[in-house]
Amino acid sequence: MRPQVVAHRGASHENAEHTLGAYLAALDAGAEGLECDVRLTADGHLVCVHDRDLRRTTSRRGVVSTLDLAELSELDFAAWKNPWTDLDDEAPERDEELDRVLTLRKLLETVADYDRRVEVAIETKHPTRYGGLVEKRLVEMLRDFGWDTPGSPVRVMSFSFTALQRVERLAPHVQLVQLVEHLPTWPMLRRVIGKDWLVGPGIELLREHPRFAQRVLRSGHDVHVWTVNTEADLDLCIRLGVKAVISDRPAYMLELLDQRQDQR
Template structure:
């Protein structure tokens, strides 16, 4: 893929083909050629960072209740794969479909040794508030990833819809790039301004459709744009026309195939 092409990130590991936030999904996405992957993190009751999108367990496991009210051991006892159609057709190793902690994901990505990009979204509101970012930065420091260098085996960027979360990251680890996620733009963003030192905007594909000049305004202000969640061919075409920097998708293989069919630039 040409360097001028946008980066392709597997949303929740590539949530269409395999159960989201499972190691199986992340491995598949990287094997398909994704430049990076995206995950959401939440804190458990006993202070562990786990990769689960929803506040509640009901949709993507056989458990119920709040993620934040469970211990790591309680969460690890649940089934995170059988809800997905792929569970009936693919022979997925149990080790690749159990609860995914951020630590296990970092280990798996580091072991690949390919300079994988990892987008980590901190989920808010959370009963643990600033502890989410503090625990995250502590873990990244343990892995030597809080002060990025070009040859890191994993290159981390932190994302959030919460501007205060990005401010905490900037204070705790100013070298980590941040993405300000957008679904409804606050005042100033339409003129290209982002809060608290964020250099990359993360608008939804719906917002791009509604405000076709947004990416141009961001670019004029010196900001990049990673767009989510881009799954349809017409949306791939739209963001390519907008010359975005990153495409976050549930279908990384599909998007990569579309990009590879483009004429050289």
């Protein structure tokens, strides 16, 4: 079975994560899905940013939740990835719009306008000062696109069981993914997650406990794995029957899968 290839924060191995440039590169590479993390700004906008603070991905300090979208829009979210570009006379001219903060609405509009079906896996980050308001705003946006209905291309992921419960109450038809990082949390989660929920273990967990995926699949839950970047990890996921691999390197994963298809 061929797993779905989902671009982790876009094609983030080569491009600055969560920028429009990274997602367009992933789409151009043929990614079947896009993954993003979302946080709420001080003025209520959902933006695609992983970290709580800005130190790693911009040139300034600050916490995402304390800043307005206009303040975030002034920052360069891409320069950290290739800090020497400005000194390279042969580097192509950069489109600043591809390097700025990306709102979830802009990402969903890009997907809606694309010429083929692309799925979106949206992770809500917790803890956050806004608590359940993040999921409330997310579901409101999905309704704007008509994507809170069966067959929606969007699924919502979180390490927070409580956050996923909120989405289930607000939008019962949206597919949910319970993320799992450490094996000891699974016995409790296994008893409480919905029967139709997906399970999203990290690749490190599967490397150490490959039977975990088999147990999850036997219990009736499909498995989506993050973050799969090597041939060995992809092969492990294929052997275990994983339904989706979330990768920083979607083009490479697709190339490997095509090679395996050709060898059959």
